[in-house]
Amino acid sequence: MSESPISDRSEIVTRFAPSPTGFLHIGGARTALFNWLYARGRGGKMLLRIEDTDRERSTDEAIAAIVDGMRWLGLDWDGEAISQFARADRHREVVEELLAAGKAYRCYASREELAEMREKARAEGRAPRYDGRWRDRDPAEAPEGVAPAIRLKAPSEGETVVDDKVQGRVTWQNKDLDDLILLRSDGTPTYMLAVVVDDHDMGVTHIIRGDDHLTNAARQTQIYQAMGWPVPVMAHIPLIHGADGAKLSKRHGALGVEAYREMGYLPDALRNYLARLGWSHGDDEVMSTEQMLDWFDFDGIGKAAARFDFAKLENLNGLYTRQTPDDQLTAAFLKSLPHLPGGSAFLGALDETGNARITAAMDGLKERAKTLVELLESAKFLIEKRPLDLDAKAAKILDDKGRQTLADLLPALTACTDWQVPALESVVRDFAERTDRKLGAVAQPLRAALTGRGTSPGIFDVLAVLGREESLGRIADQTG
């Protein structure tokens, strides 16, 4: 284990350390993103550590979900993911050192005693905490047959300071912090100990995590100091809240990133949104990955919690959708189908013709879609089989008058030999003019017949994409 002081290391090392008890939720994804941006933007390393010491709740499925989520978001890490549980021996080794140095001690207090202490402290208006009764007691007084927990002998006077890159200089009075447990009475390391030892051993130089860990930072600092290890740079970023300002819960957006995938968001758009949530670079809203890497710094991180706003995410996603070149978007769309509701059925119905139509129609489709789900919805007419089902709006447009218009138009379209947008457009416009109709009075029934909907891409594009045979057939279906 290298113990070079942080100041000697030129390379920045960050880490993302999720506990595998569920999916990668959106807050975790942002934490991972910030770590990634900071490290990658500075040519440093980003590590992944799985905090799986809670054997009851940790699952392999959760690890897979976290890894999938990160990959989908385009966040990579260096080396293999590290299991915290697997490092328990090393954690115990450190506790031995602490014990030998008189920086830790065995505590034989029972759970009942601890509960009493907490109650008493609370009644006296103090923080509920351990009273240190075994701190200086002679080990000879240890009760028979009781396995002790090992506690850190933390300083009881003075203060502990965390010089946080986001929160600023935060100070605690040591009297308000009790002697935390390092090793449970069953010999397993606690989270507080494991995190410090792992971050140190992994050479982590910058800890970027949610500000729910701010208090932990103080206690962990005490462990670093007891070991004489350099304390990494800390940056505690504000949490993400739901639209109502309360902590993110399932009914808000505390969904796994795979849920956002299923809602049809593009990873690049989500990344941009997440980066911009709680962090800013002047007035810049839309930024490329390169720009984010270049610009990201602690300076731009706000101190207040940010609310998750789906409307803004959706807007940004629409922007990215429109911005993506047709071929790339088509590829992304096809790839995402298995993850979209109804996407598998669509995929199953796809044939060569359908594929070609999607590619041809993408330019008009993407202009109107804010998500891939909307894109899927609006692409359905391309592969539907005749005769089409009409939605309510289309049915209303295709009343007697509408169908008559189509019947009148059909010969002119049938006579069109050049089935391309310019020619089709002039045929339809000429027809409208000749029959003294407004273009809309022709276009709408046409749209309804061709797509079964009241809305679609430009009608001339639809005609061209569908092709002569299919278009004339769909029109004929409605003129019966």
Next chain:
RNA sequence: GCCCCCUUCGUCUAGCGGUCUAGGACGCCGCCCUCUCACGGCGGAAACAGGGGUUCGAGUCCCCUAGGGGGCGCCA
């Protein structure tokens, strides 16, 4: 209860003592464009939590209050 943190338009935010009659983005409302829906263009309503200081001058610094958040486990 105790400790810590936070507070600019509805939301994300710019602002790092004077250039702020507070800027941008999303959303919202009008108008324009228009074959539908979008896109786009133009315009509009909309905020410095409250109170004390400091200062020639405060959204920017300090204190208090209120409100919000986080933490107080032999969980992570």
